[in-house]
Each structure stands twice: as structure tokens, then as C-alpha cells.
Amino acid sequence: MNHREIAKKIIEESGGIENISSVTHCSTRLRIFIKDKSKVNQEQIQAIKPVLGVVFPEDELQIVLGQNMIPIYESVSKTFESQSKNSDARTNEAQEASQSSHTTKSTDGGKKSIGKFLYKVLAFVSAAVTPMIPGLVAGGMLKVFLLLATLVFPAFESSSTYSMLNMLADVPFYFMPIFVAYGASKKLGGTPLYSMTVAAALVYPTFMTAVTEGTSLSLLNIPVTLVKYNSTLLPALLISIFAYYCEKFLVKVIPGIIRPVFVGMLTITAAYILGITVLGPLGDIVGSYVVHIFLWSSVNIGPFAVGILAACMPWLVMTGMHHAVTPFMVQAITNPGYDGLFKPAYLLHNMAEGGACLGVALRTKDKALKAECYSLAVGCILAGVTEPALYGVNLRLKKPMYGVMAGSALGGIVAGLMGATAYVYGYSTILAIPIFQQTIMAIVTAIIVSIVSACIITMIIGFDEELLR
Incomplete structure (x- = not known):
């Protein structure tokens, strides 16, 4: 086929x-x-x-x-x-489908648990941020290689080539609100350019200069809160939701003959006014609290916070919810400037998936399975791609999942104890360890613990190869 x-x-x-x-x-x-x-x-x-x-x-x-x-x-x-x-037909169909789904939710919403509601919120966030993940990975890995280049050739950091490439690497993170607006609009079924335009206005150079200089601004006599919206998630999400419903309302009330002229103009204007005065500041506040709650847990729960999140990662990956925390990881690196929780957990889970595959490869006598597992282990450890290993081997054999969770948890605890902290966003592979800078030895130690423990535990508890047949 x-x-x-x-x-x-x-x-x-x-x-x-x-x-x-x-x-x-x-x-x-x-x-x-x-x-x-x-x-x-x-x-x-x-x-x-x-x-x-x-x-x-x-x-x-x-x-x-x-x-x-x-x-x-x-x-x-x-x-x-x-x-x-x-x-246009596709957009209308998507809007009708989304409207139908919203109607369904309203009829039985009272019967659904808070957990179900939170799951839907995470599903929406995950769907909204998924389209921008390749850009974040590309920019993050470019930063990793630039960092490696400056370690080998220190003078390179002062060159214009480094400055230009560094600007390119910053783009996916700096303009994250625009990319989030695109993903959210596609998910809702609205016109992406409307919410993207408003999100772009949040990082427009004139506005960013006013924020930096502390210049007082107002819109329709409403004071504007000076916030740096670059690398933020929730402001763009809230604006996209409002823009979607605003557009849908205007399409209904404006006559068809003048609809193409006024719907777009009124949508971006209304979304910008509410976004810059209310939704943007609100989203920034909530987003900052979410990041600090996670960071608080890593400080107060200690090394166990990284271990717990890392052990939960395979199940987050299975449900597709792992992308929902990616923007908060980016925001943490932007403010307060470091990440001692998300990135270590992501990275160590990938290492544990690879370690479990190594355990299967070392124990099995099936040559084809052995070769496949070695290949999947390399993919997890060097490329950071775990789904083939997770779905193809570890989950299907069932018992290796214990090795994955245990290896992730043990590596996470070691990372927490030794203070492994990421200072730059990079993909979750062994090639990205330079982003941990002065804590690089901590993450290297944790990586070794994750791989070796997942491998050994998988070999000890064994598995039933018949499950793959």
C-alpha cells in the first residue's frame, strides 16, 4: 500500500x-x-x-x-x-462543526466533572500549540548549535554572522503569540489572519518600545497595561477565542453584500481593543502564575517534582497532552530565565524510553526485534522521537513501561538533587545538553541514570514477545 x-x-x-x-x-x-x-x-x-x-x-x-x-x-x-x-466552504463547515460541538457541551456541561473540563482545556491548548512545535524545535536546536560553536570558537559570538543567526533562532519564541493565534484559530474554525493580526499588534515594535520605556498609553480613554507579550501563550489564546466568536456574530448580523468589507475590520478592531486592555493583561497574569506554580513545586517538593513529571510523561505523550506544557516551558526560560522542571523531565523521559528499548534488545533472542529496538533507542536518545518506541515496543510489550516510568523517575530525582537547569530552549535529546550550561554535569549524570536504570529494570522484569505477534 x-x-x-x-x-x-x-x-x-x-x-x-x-x-x-x-x-x-x-x-x-x-x-x-x-x-x-x-x-x-x-x-x-x-x-x-x-x-x-x-x-x-x-x-x-x-x-x-x-x-x-x-x-x-x-x-x-x-x-x-x-x-x-x-x-471559504471549508471555513464555514469548520465553524458549523465547532458551533455544534459547543452546543453539545452546553446541554450536558453540568453533568461533566471538573476533571473532564480541565482535560478539554488542555486538549484545546495542545491543539493550538501543535502547529508551532516544529518552529520551536528548529529555533531551539539552532541555539544549541550556536552555543556549541561559541564554546569551540569564542570569537564567533562577537561576529555579525552569530548575531544574525541568533536573531533567526529567537523568532519562533519572540513571535510565539502569533503562532499560537494561528493554531487556536484553526482549531476553533475561525479566520486565522484576524487573530494573528491582533497578536502581532501585541509585539509591534512601537508598542514594545513603549513598554520598555514605560510610556503611558491609553485606548478609548482606557489605560493600557504595559506588558511584554513576546513568548507568551494565554493572551493569544484568549484573543483568538474572542475573535472567533466576534467574527461568527458579525457574519450573522452584517448583510452579505458588505460582509467582506466590514467583518474583518470590525473583528480585528474589537479583538484588539478588548485584547490590549483586558484579555492580554489577564492572560499574562494567569500565565505567569501557572509558570510560578510549577516552579514553586520544584522548589518545595524538591527533586521529586522532576521525577514525578518525568514518570508521568509517557502517559501525557500517549494522550497527546505533552505539547500543552511546551509554551509554559518557553515562558519559564523567558521569565524568570531558567527551567529546572519541564525540560529536565521531557529529556529524561526520552532517555528512559530509549533505555527500555535497549533492555528489550539485550534480552530478546529475536534478531529482527533486537535490531528494531536498537534503532528505536537511537531515535529516542539522539533524535528525541519517542512515539515509535512507545507505541511500537514498550506499550505493546506492557512490562517495559515499568522500566520507562522508573527510569524517568530516578533520573528526574537525580536531576532535581543535582540542580539540573535549562537556560535555553532546545529539543529534548542528548545533543541538547549544552542548554544546561553550568549544570551540564548534573543533567549528564541524570541521563546516565535514566538510560541505565530503565534498561536494567526492563531486562529484570522481562516481557512477553508474543504480544508483538
Whole structure:
């Protein structure tokens, strides 16, 4: 079965083109936003040969494809685009689907638990930030290599080449509100350019200069709180939600003949006024509190905070919720300027996944499985891609998951005890250890503990190879 046929089968089992609002992806997952969940045949999708796993939180169908993701995504995306009538029709369908889902939520919302509500919030945040993850990874790894270059050639840091490349590496983080606005709008079914325009205004040079210099500003006689919105998440999310409902309202009340002229203008104006005066400052305050709560836990719970988060990571990855905390990681590195919790936990979980695969490889007598596990271990440790190992081996064999959790926890505790702290955003691989700067030995020690303990524990408790057949 070629990629085009796989894409056709995925679309068919997802309920057809008419049941899809939009298509996106992350490093290893095809993410399809669904209108009617009942039309999706998860079992048939799981049975497609390249598919490693299927996760379906709310209306986002996540299909784990590992190294096959990009060509299959391209085929699905092209098919989706070619068979949809036009972009306007797709937008209207997405809005109707989103409106329908909101109506459903309102009828039975009183019966749902707080946990379910929080899960939906995390699912929305995860879906909103997923499109920008590749950009954050690209910028973060460029920073890692620039840091390595300055260690080898100290004079390079004062060159214009370094300055230009460093600016490029900063872009995905500095303009994060714009990328968040795009993802949130796509998730909601609104017009991305409206919320992106307002988010861009939050980091417009004139406004940023006024913030830096403390210049007093007001809008319609409403005082404007001077906040640096670069590298923030929640302001853009709140603005995108308001822009979506504002646009939907204006489309209903403005006559069709003048709708193209006034809907966009009024949407961005209303979203900007409310965003810069209320939603932006509110989102910044809440986002700062969230980051500081996590940092408080790492200070007051001590090394166990990193261990607990690292041990939970495989289950966050399985549900697709691991991306929901990525923006807070970026925000922590921006303010207060370091991350002693998120990045160590992310990194050590990846190492433990690789360690468990090594344990399987060393214990099994099956040559094909041995070779596969060695390859997956390299992917986890050097590339930071864990889904193929998680879904392909560790989860299917079940018992290696104990090794993953134990290795993650033990490595996290060591990292916490030794004070491993990231000062630059980078991908969660062994190649990114320079971002820990003066605490590099702490994270190296923790990495060794994670890999070795996950490997040994997996070898000791064993596994049933028949589960892979």
C-alpha cells in the first residue's frame, strides 16, 4: 500500500472528507480535526499497517505514524484540499462543526466533572500549540548549535554572522503569540489572519518600545497595561477565542453584500481593543502564575517534582497532552530565565524510553526485534522521537513501561538533587545538553541514570514477545 492509498484509507475511516474540519501534524502524528466523532472507525485506522497508535481526545484524531508521518500527511492534506470545494466552504463547515460541538457541551456541561473540563482545556491548548512545535524545535536546536560553536570558537559570538543567526533562532519564541493565534484559530474554525493580526499588534515594535520605556498609553480613554507579550501563550489564546466568536456574530448580523468589507475590520478592531486592555493583561497574569506554580513545586517538593513529571510523561505523550506544557516551558526560560522542571523531565523521559528499548534488545533472542529496538533507542536518545518506541515496543510489550516510568523517575530525582537547569530552549535529546550550561554535569549524570536504570529494570522484569505477534 503506497502513501496515497494509505491517505485515502485514513480519510475514508475518518468519516470522509465531509467529516474533516482541518488537517495538521506534529513530529510523529497526523492530527485530523473531526466534526462527528461517531463516524470515525478507530479500529480500522489502527489496523492500517504504518499506524503505530491512535489517540482520540475530543474532536482531534491523532494518528501516530512515526517516520512515515510527513509523506502520509502530505497525501492526506492534498486529498483534503483537492476534494474540498474552496477555502471559504471549508471555513464555514469548520465553524458549523465547532458551533455544534459547543452546543453539545452546553446541554450536558453540568453533568461533566471538573476533571473532564480541565482535560478539554488542555486538549484545546495542545491543539493550538501543535502547529508551532516544529518552529520551536528548529529555533531551539539552532541555539544549541550556536552555543556549541561559541564554546569551540569564542570569537564567533562577537561576529555579525552569530548575531544574525541568533536573531533567526529567537523568532519562533519572540513571535510565539502569533503562532499560537494561528493554531487556536484553526482549531476553533475561525479566520486565522484576524487573530494573528491582533497578536502581532501585541509585539509591534512601537508598542514594545513603549513598554520598555514605560510610556503611558491609553485606548478609548482606557489605560493600557504595559506588558511584554513576546513568548507568551494565554493572551493569544484568549484573543483568538474572542475573535472567533466576534467574527461568527458579525457574519450573522452584517448583510452579505458588505460582509467582506466590514467583518474583518470590525473583528480585528474589537479583538484588539478588548485584547490590549483586558484579555492580554489577564492572560499574562494567569500565565505567569501557572509558570510560578510549577516552579514553586520544584522548589518545595524538591527533586521529586522532576521525577514525578518525568514518570508521568509517557502517559501525557500517549494522550497527546505533552505539547500543552511546551509554551509554559518557553515562558519559564523567558521569565524568570531558567527551567529546572519541564525540560529536565521531557529529556529524561526520552532517555528512559530509549533505555527500555535497549533492555528489550539485550534480552530478546529475536534478531529482527533486537535490531528494531536498537534503532528505536537511537531515535529516542539522539533524535528525541519517542512515539515509535512507545507505541511500537514498550506499550505493546506492557512490562517495559515499568522500566520507562522508573527510569524517568530516578533520573528526574537525580536531576532535581543535582540542580539540573535549562537556560535555553532546545529539543529534548542528548545533543541538547549544552542548554544546561553550568549544570551540564548534573543533567549528564541524570541521563546516565535514566538510560541505565530503565534498561536494567526492563531486562529484570522481562516481557512477553508474543504480544508483538
